[in-house]
Amino acid sequence: MQLQYASPASQWTEALPIGNGRLGAMIFGGVHDERLQLNEDSLWSGYPKEWNNPQAQPTLSSVRKLLLDGQFIAADRLCRNMMGPYTQTYLPLGDLHLAFDYPEGGAITSYTRSLDLDKGAVVIKYEIRGVTYTREMFASYPDQVIVMRLQADQPKALNISVRLDSPLRHRIQASDHQLTLMGIAPEHVDPPYHCSGYPIVYGDWQATKAMRFEAACHIMGDGTHSIESEMYHIRDASTVTLYFNAATSFNGHDHMPNKSENEVHALTMQPIEKAVLYCYDALLARHLDDYCTLFKRVNLHLGERQAPAELSTDQHILKYGARDPDLIALLFQYGRYLMIASSRQGTQPANLQGIWNKEIQPPWSSNWTLNINAEMNYWLAETCHLEECHAPLFRLIERLEKNGTTTAQVNYGARGWTAHHNTDIWAQTAPVGNYGEGDPVWAIWPLAGVWLTQHLWEHYAFGKDVAFLCHKAYPIMKRAALFCQDWLFENDKGQLITAPSTSPENKFTVGQQSTGISIASTMDLSLIWELFSNCIVASEILEVDAELRRKWKIMRDKLFPMQVGQKGQLQEWFQDFEEEDPHHRHVSHLFGVYPGKQLTKRLNTEFFQAAKQSLQLRGDGGTGWSLAWKVGLWARLGDGNRSLKLLSHLLRLTRENETDFHQGGVYPNLFAAHPPFQIDGNFGVTAGIAEMLLQSHAGVIHLLPALPDAWPNGYIKGLRARGGFEVDMYWEAGRIVKAELMSNAGGDCRLQVDHSVPLCIEENGESMTMLFDQEGAIKFFTKKGGRYQVKF
CATH class of the missing domain: 1.50.10.10 (Glycosyltransferase)
Known part of the structure; x- marks a missing residue:
C-alpha cells in the first residue's frame, strides 16, 4: 500500500512526510535538487511566561x-x-538540500516517487543515461535518526553536494564527514491571522531567553569527499548514506529552555554516533521491526481497486475519489501512518500539522487547538x-x-x-x-x-x-x-x-x-x-x-x-437563537453523539433524532476536519451512505492556494485541507471510517453499524472495542459472515449485529452456548486472553 507519483513535488503539499514522532521531514524528490524540509517537535518560539x-x-x-x-x-x-496573551508558535527547523551533478545531455526516464506505508519509507527512483539512481529514506524511532541511502547501480556515478539551511537565525559549521547547523528560535512570534506587521522578535544571540537548537547531517560513503563554502561534496561515489538528527534546549514546559550548547550538541550527536555503528540494512531492519509492530496490527479491505495500478495518487484522487474503495482504504491507513510518524512515546503530541511545518508563522501557530482539533487528532x-x-x-x-x-x-x-x-x-x-x-x-x-x-x-x-x-x-x-x-x-x-x-x-x-x-x-x-x-x-x-x-x-x-428547537434540531444554545452561519464548520452541540456517548438511539431517542436534524440542517460542506467529524457523526447515527457521501467530499483534490473554508479536501500528498493543511482531517477521517465498521460506546460491540451499500464485500482486522477486545470482521453482500474476537481483559462480551443471524460461537474450536439479552444482543463470557469466533 503506497502513495505514488510520476514526478517530483513542486509544492510542499505534494511532498511526502516521514517522521519518528520527534523528527519530521517532507521529501520533495527532485532529480537535480532534492529538498528535505525538516522539523523537530520541541522547537517552539518563546519561553515560560x-x-x-x-x-x-x-x-x-x-x-x-x-x-x-x-x-x-x-x-x-x-x-x-x-x-x-496568544500562545507561542511551532517553528520549522530548516532544510537539507542535495544537489546532484549528472553527465550532460542525459534524459530522465522511469521516474517514480513513493511512500510505502507498509515500510514507513520513501523511495525515489529514476534513470539517466543507463544509470539507475535510487534514494530510500526513513525516520527511525529506535535509533532516533533520519536515514537516507543514495545509490547508483554503476560505479562512480553519484556526485552530490550537501548543505543545511534554516529560515531561523543560524550559523553553519562543516567538518570531516559532517555538516552542523546551530540556531536560535525567536523569543516571540505573533500569530499572522490577527496582527498587522507580523512581528518576529529575536533576542541577542548571546543573551536570548529563547530556545537554541542544533541539527547535524553525518555523511558516509565511497568516492571523494571535500568541504567548500559550508557545503559538503561527494564525487565519484556509488553509495552514500546520510544520518540526520536535531535537538533543542527545551528543558520542560515550566523551565527556561537553557540547556547549554554542549548539552544540545550531545543530544544531537549521541544518536548519530550510535547509528553509524550499524550498516544500513541493520538500521532499516530495526526501523521495520518497530514500525511494522504498530502499523500491521490493522488490515482493511473494502473492495477491489478500480484505478489502474500505475495511476499516480493525485490522479487517483482526481479521477476516482471515494468511488474507489481502495483509495478509501489508503486514506484510512495513511491516517494511521501519520499517527505513528508524529506521536510516539517520549515525544510531543501531534499538533495542528502533526510535526510537519514549513512556516515561521504557520496558520494558527501550528499549536494545539483544544476546542476540537487536538482531540480529533x-x-x-x-x-x-x-x-x-x-x-x-x-x-x-x-x-x-x-x-x-x-x-x-x-x-x-x-x-x-x-x-x-x-x-x-x-x-x-x-x-x-x-x-x-x-x-x-x-x-x-x-x-x-x-x-x-x-x-x-x-x-x-x-x-x-x-x-x-x-x-x-x-x-x-x-x-x-x-x-x-x-x-x-x-x-x-x-x-x-x-x-x-x-x-x-x-x-x-x-x-x-x-x-x-x-x-x-x-x-x-x-x-x-x-x-x-x-x-x-x-x-x-x-x-x-x-x-x-x-x-x-x-x-x-x-x-x-x-x-429541541423550532426546526426540530438539537438546540446549540440555551435559547433557540438563529445561527449567524447556518452551515458553520463546527458542530460542537453534537458532541453527545460523537465522540461522546450521551445520545444514543436506544436511550435518548428524542434528542438523538434532534441531533440528526441538526446535522442535516448544517449541510454536507465544510473544511477537511469538519467533513471528517461529520463522517463519524453520520456513522454514529447509523447512516453509512451519508458517511460515504462526506468521504467523497473530503476526497476532492485541493491545491495549495485554495482557501475556501467551506470546501475542504485533500492535497496531492493526501494531507487534509482545512484549507490550509491541518492534520486533524486525516486523523479524524480514519477514526470516522473505523466508526462506520465498529462501535462500542453504548455498552455493546456493534458490528458493521454503518456499512455503506458501496462496500458490499470486505474485511477489517485488528480494530479495538471498549472492554479490552480486538475484533476482526468479514462480510459479504452487505452481511457479516464471521467475526473473531480476542479478549485482552476477560469478562462479559455483548455483540450487536443488524443484518445477519448468528449461528454459533466457538472458543478454540469448541462451541459455546449463545445467549440473547433483552436488547437482542448476543452475550457471552470471555476469558482473559481467550479467542472467540462468531459465525453467521
Missing part, C-alpha cells in the same frame, strides 16, 4: 449578571477583559490499535493540569484545573486573545480540560488498565470535575448552568448584531455530563470518593436539559 489574568475573576460576576439580564452583546465586550488512537501513540497527549494533559490549577484559581477563583482554546509547548492554560484583541467566541471557553479528560477515560475503557485509571486518569478527571463543580451555578429554576458559555467558534444573532457569548451551551453541558458520568464509574471501579460520587450524580441530574 505569566499568562493568567487577575482581572478575569472580578470581571466574571459582572459578565454573568449581564448574561442573566439578556445583555449578550455587552457581556461579549466585557469578556475581552478576561483574556491573556487522537480519536483513532484507541479504535485503530495505536494506543501507545496516545501517550504524548496524556503527558500534555498532565502539564496542563499543573498550569491549569493556577489559572482556575487566578482567573475564576475555582478549585481543580482548567484550560482554554489554545495551548503550546509551555502548556498555556489561560484564554488567549492578547488581552482583548481576540474574539470571545473562541477565547472564552474554559472546558478544554474537561474534553481532554475523555481521552484518559477512553484509554482505560479500551484497555481496562486499572493501574492507569487509579494513578493517572482518575486523579486528573477528579480535579477537572472539581472545577466544573465550582464553575456551575443555579438559575432561577434550580438548574445548573454555565456562564459565560460558548459553542466554540459559532455565533448567533441578536437583533442586527452577532455574538457567541451566552448561557449553558449544549456543548458545555454535554462535556460536563460526560465527565461526571466517567468520574462516577471510575470512582465505583476504584471504590473511592463515595461522597463525591453522590454529589456528581446529583449535579449531573440538575444540569440544564437539552432542548
Whole structure:
C-alpha cells in the first residue's frame, strides 16, 4: 500500500512526510535538487511566561449578571477583559538540500516517487543515461535518526553536494564527514491571522531567553569527499548514506529552555554516533521491526481497486475519489501512518500539522487547538490499535493540569484545573486573545480540560488498565470535575448552568448584531455530563470518593436539559437563537453523539433524532476536519451512505492556494485541507471510517453499524472495542459472515449485529452456548486472553 507519483513535488503539499514522532521531514524528490524540509517537535518560539489574568475573576460576576439580564452583546465586550496573551508558535527547523551533478545531455526516464506505508519509507527512483539512481529514506524511532541511502547501480556515478539551511537565525559549521547547523528560535512570534506587521522578535544571540537548537547531517560513503563554502561534496561515489538528527534546549514546559550548547550538541550527536555503528540494512531492519509492530496490527479491505495500478495518487484522487474503495482504504491507513510518524512515546503530541511545518508563522501557530482539533487528532488512537501513540497527549494533559490549577484559581477563583482554546509547548492554560484583541467566541471557553479528560477515560475503557485509571486518569478527571463543580451555578429554576458559555467558534444573532457569548451551551453541558458520568464509574471501579460520587450524580441530574428547537434540531444554545452561519464548520452541540456517548438511539431517542436534524440542517460542506467529524457523526447515527457521501467530499483534490473554508479536501500528498493543511482531517477521517465498521460506546460491540451499500464485500482486522477486545470482521453482500474476537481483559462480551443471524460461537474450536439479552444482543463470557469466533 503506497502513495505514488510520476514526478517530483513542486509544492510542499505534494511532498511526502516521514517522521519518528520527534523528527519530521517532507521529501520533495527532485532529480537535480532534492529538498528535505525538516522539523523537530520541541522547537517552539518563546519561553515560560505569566499568562493568567487577575482581572478575569472580578470581571466574571459582572459578565454573568449581564448574561442573566439578556445583555449578550455587552457581556461579549466585557469578556475581552478576561483574556491573556496568544500562545507561542511551532517553528520549522530548516532544510537539507542535495544537489546532484549528472553527465550532460542525459534524459530522465522511469521516474517514480513513493511512500510505502507498509515500510514507513520513501523511495525515489529514476534513470539517466543507463544509470539507475535510487534514494530510500526513513525516520527511525529506535535509533532516533533520519536515514537516507543514495545509490547508483554503476560505479562512480553519484556526485552530490550537501548543505543545511534554516529560515531561523543560524550559523553553519562543516567538518570531516559532517555538516552542523546551530540556531536560535525567536523569543516571540505573533500569530499572522490577527496582527498587522507580523512581528518576529529575536533576542541577542548571546543573551536570548529563547530556545537554541542544533541539527547535524553525518555523511558516509565511497568516492571523494571535500568541504567548500559550508557545503559538503561527494564525487565519484556509488553509495552514500546520510544520518540526520536535531535537538533543542527545551528543558520542560515550566523551565527556561537553557540547556547549554554542549548539552544540545550531545543530544544531537549521541544518536548519530550510535547509528553509524550499524550498516544500513541493520538500521532499516530495526526501523521495520518497530514500525511494522504498530502499523500491521490493522488490515482493511473494502473492495477491489478500480484505478489502474500505475495511476499516480493525485490522479487517483482526481479521477476516482471515494468511488474507489481502495483509495478509501489508503486514506484510512495513511491516517494511521501519520499517527505513528508524529506521536510516539517520549515525544510531543501531534499538533495542528502533526510535526510537519514549513512556516515561521504557520496558520494558527501550528499549536494545539483544544476546542476540537487536538482531540480529533487522537480519536483513532484507541479504535485503530495505536494506543501507545496516545501517550504524548496524556503527558500534555498532565502539564496542563499543573498550569491549569493556577489559572482556575487566578482567573475564576475555582478549585481543580482548567484550560482554554489554545495551548503550546509551555502548556498555556489561560484564554488567549492578547488581552482583548481576540474574539470571545473562541477565547472564552474554559472546558478544554474537561474534553481532554475523555481521552484518559477512553484509554482505560479500551484497555481496562486499572493501574492507569487509579494513578493517572482518575486523579486528573477528579480535579477537572472539581472545577466544573465550582464553575456551575443555579438559575432561577434550580438548574445548573454555565456562564459565560460558548459553542466554540459559532455565533448567533441578536437583533442586527452577532455574538457567541451566552448561557449553558449544549456543548458545555454535554462535556460536563460526560465527565461526571466517567468520574462516577471510575470512582465505583476504584471504590473511592463515595461522597463525591453522590454529589456528581446529583449535579449531573440538575444540569440544564437539552432542548429541541423550532426546526426540530438539537438546540446549540440555551435559547433557540438563529445561527449567524447556518452551515458553520463546527458542530460542537453534537458532541453527545460523537465522540461522546450521551445520545444514543436506544436511550435518548428524542434528542438523538434532534441531533440528526441538526446535522442535516448544517449541510454536507465544510473544511477537511469538519467533513471528517461529520463522517463519524453520520456513522454514529447509523447512516453509512451519508458517511460515504462526506468521504467523497473530503476526497476532492485541493491545491495549495485554495482557501475556501467551506470546501475542504485533500492535497496531492493526501494531507487534509482545512484549507490550509491541518492534520486533524486525516486523523479524524480514519477514526470516522473505523466508526462506520465498529462501535462500542453504548455498552455493546456493534458490528458493521454503518456499512455503506458501496462496500458490499470486505474485511477489517485488528480494530479495538471498549472492554479490552480486538475484533476482526468479514462480510459479504452487505452481511457479516464471521467475526473473531480476542479478549485482552476477560469478562462479559455483548455483540450487536443488524443484518445477519448468528449461528454459533466457538472458543478454540469448541462451541459455546449463545445467549440473547433483552436488547437482542448476543452475550457471552470471555476469558482473559481467550479467542472467540462468531459465525453467521
